[in-house]
Each structure stands twice: as C-alpha cells, then as structure tokens.
Amino acid sequence: MTGTLMLLRHGESTANEAGTFTGLLDVPLTPRGERQASAAGRLLRSDHIRPDIVVTSTLRRAVRTAEILCEVLGTQVPTDAVWELNERNYGALTGMTKTDARHTLGDDAYVRLRRSRTGTPPPMSPQLLETLRSSAALHDLPEGALRPTEALSDVIDRVRPVLQDRLLPMVRAGRRVLVVAHGNSLRALCACIDGLTDPELEKLNLPTGQPLQYHLAATGALVPRGGAFLDPVAAQHAAALVAAEGGT
Template sequence: MVLICLVAVAVFIILSIAPSISQSPSEDDIDGPTDDQPTTGNITLVLLRHGESEWNKLNLFTGWTDVDLSDTGRSQAEAAGKLLKEEGFDFDICYTSYLKRAIHTLDIVLDQMELEWLPVTKSWKLNERHYGALQGLNKSETAEKYGDEQVKVWRRSYDVPPPALDPDDERNPANQEQYRGIPAKDLPLTESLKDTVARVIPYFEEVIKPKMLAGDKIIIVAHGNSLRALVKYLENVSDEDIVGVEIPNGVPLVYEFDSDFKVISKRFLTDQNDAS
C-alpha cells in the first residue's frame, strides 16, 4: 500500500510540472533576430577614401601602383578612426582593395576604434582605376607633353581610357606577385571610369550588398575612382555628372538606406548636415 501511494505521489508531481516544461520558449519564440532573421530598420554604409599617398603628394598618376601613405595620409586615417569612434560607429565586416595605401588606412582606422579584430576582406576589384601607361608620370609634365585637353579627357571623361600598358610591362598586374592566381585576361592594362564601374559594381552587388541586407554593418576603404563608381551606383548619378564628383582623402562618407536599399541620407562625417 505504501509503495502504491509513493508511485501515485510521483506521478502527480511529474504531471504538475509538465506544463511548465512544455511552455519553455522555443528558438522561434525568442524575441530578437536570429541568424535566419535579418535585423530591421535602416541600413548604414561607410565609405572611406584612403589617406594621402606618397604619390598623391608628388602629383603622380598612381592607379594600381602600390605606394604607401604619406605622413599626412596617416594623420588623416587616425583622424577618421577617432571620429568614427566618437560618433559611435561599429562594424561587422570591413572591405578594402589589394593596395597598401587603402589597407594601411583601414588598419589605422581599426586601431583608433579598438576594433583590430574585425574580419577584413581584400579584393582587387576595389582597386583604384588603372591609369595604364600614365602610371608613375607627373600630371603636370604629362599635360605639357600631350596638352591639357588630352590629359583632361583621359582623367575626367567617363569612357575614354589612357594609353594601355604593353603586356610585357612590369607595371602590368599580371606580372606582379599580388595578382597571382587571377587570370591575366581579367586584369586591366588601362581603364576608363566606365571600366572601373563595370569592375566594382558586380562585386558590390554579389558580395557586399547581401551582407548589408542581412544586417551586417560595413565599412569600405578604397580609392577615389572605385568609390566614385559606388557613388554613381548608389545615387544613380549620370555618366556626365559622376566625372565631377570629388571624394576627399580620409573623410568618412556615411550613407543611410531604407529596407528597400533606397538612399535616405548621406553626409561627410566632418559635417553634420547632408552632403551636397
């Protein structure tokens, strides 16, 4: 009889606590986003042109030439990182090019923000526009040799590239170590801005944009023309107008988008008003 009573009591206890066990929240019941539930709200993207390079300082055509930052460029990168930290920015993934002036700018920014551990993806598709046979030449001397109008066409037209490199030229990226494994046919010998757009935008659409739509906070540290290509795409700027767009060295450009990836606002971080 005692045994029967003990069994009955045990059954009663189990039945009494079973509802509370069954009511424990499942993964689907927990508030907040999961890996399969992108965050909602506005999307933010930060674009940053590298700090001044040694060849910027010397007024040389740089393109894919892998020159480093000047002292001024390092100071610009430090200032950008401090400002981003002060403004409360945070990132999940960073993107940059294969060129050290952009890579080192990003390194300095992350150091200032105490975010050195963030993942960084480097892609040659974010490189500067390739200036072909003009790379390494002084801009003023080139204008004296070919005429101001011709150099202006090479620099500022949308679809006219400078003279191409010879394939055997040591400046051909196919002959350089950092581009090993990339088919030579994919690497440029010269580029117009139109060519740069055709290189940058598919990479952005296929790699970066899906991360943004999934909720990742992104910074892209790149170059004047590769960022100009992104500005053209993001704002639907015409071919004629994009050639006049200037992106200063070392000044963060902040975009905010709605859930349909339409631009709500943009501003340079040194100015709290919307950038024109």
C-alpha cells in the same frame, strides 16, 4: 538594426604626395596619410560607428588605412580584400606626374581622361604590365584583373557586382559595412549607388581620409543620394583641393 555602407578613400600615398598617376602601383601611405587614417577612425569613434566588416582593395595603401582605422577604434574587425575595388589602371600614364601629363595631352584631353566615364589613357607596355603583375598586391589575381588600360566605365563594370552581390546583401542584413578603396573605384561605386549622370560623375571629387556614409532606406535603397560625410566642412574643403588638381 539598420544597415549602413560607409566609403573611405585611403589616406594620402607617396604617389599622391608626389603628384603622380598611381593606378595599380602598390605604394605606401605617407605620414600624413597615416594621420588621415587615424583621424577617420576618430570620426567613426566619436559617432559611435563600429563596422561589422571592412572590405578593402588588395593594394597596401587601402589595406594599411583600414588597419590604422581599426587600431584607433580599438577593435578587431573581419576584413576582406577584393581586387575589383583596386584603383583604375591609368595605362601609360602610370608613374607620370600629373603636370607632365597635362602638358603632354593638353588641358581638354587631360580632363577628359581623368574625369569622364569613357576617356581611356594610352595602354601601358607589356613590360610594365608584367612588373605590376609581379607585385605582392597583384600577383595572385586572375588574368582578367589586369588590363593594359582602363576607362572609368571599365571600373564601374567591375565594381557593380561587388556592390550587388557582396555589399548590399550585407547592408540589407543589418550590417555596418566599411569600404576602404581608391578615388576611382569609389567614384565607380557612387556611380552605381546613386545612378550618376555623366556631368554628375565628372564633378564628383572624393577626398582622402573622409568617411562618406549611406543608410538603408525602407525601400531597400541607399540614402541619401550622394551620401553624407561625417565631417562635411572638412570634406568639402578637401574635395575642392582635389578638384583644383584636375580631379581624382
């Protein structure tokens, strides 16, 4: 059996709906987000895709998306929650509306912080950091798992070992692996898988609820470059909406 790796951004969360920077806030799915998770499960079912293992972040919007998807598939799948796949910490922007952030920062700085590899938001306060640390999704994590702020390059650094040491060995062993995570942690994974340049990374928009699949080539690489959405038309439309908002 040829192994596959599928990436899925969680369904719409309450913070997505409100247009705020979510980061490490542990927010639930909206009813629309739950429907997106169900639709992703139906896509997998119609393509006869049954994951052998699901790897999620520790945040409940990703965990719940995976639960709903597996319910639709009608199967129990071993699930592993990995903190390195958590969303990027947006620092002092956490909880701020994207409209207010754009107004405060200006268009150029706003886009650089959201889309570039190295743009770094101002750090959050120690009080907010401790509040986040006390949440159910984050309280058992190692000290280094919570930083006051992160650039996308920091997220790339933490997801690369997950790809190399956990995901690729399973795929190369012929397993079908589904990763349910977040806009930025999945962008970081794609950067590692595809060796994305800075311009390519800036243009990458991953919509919620749209499964993106890679296959294992004879060379041991994941192909095709950029992956293949199970529903490319719907994914392209949804990605355009993400881009219009200023990106993931």
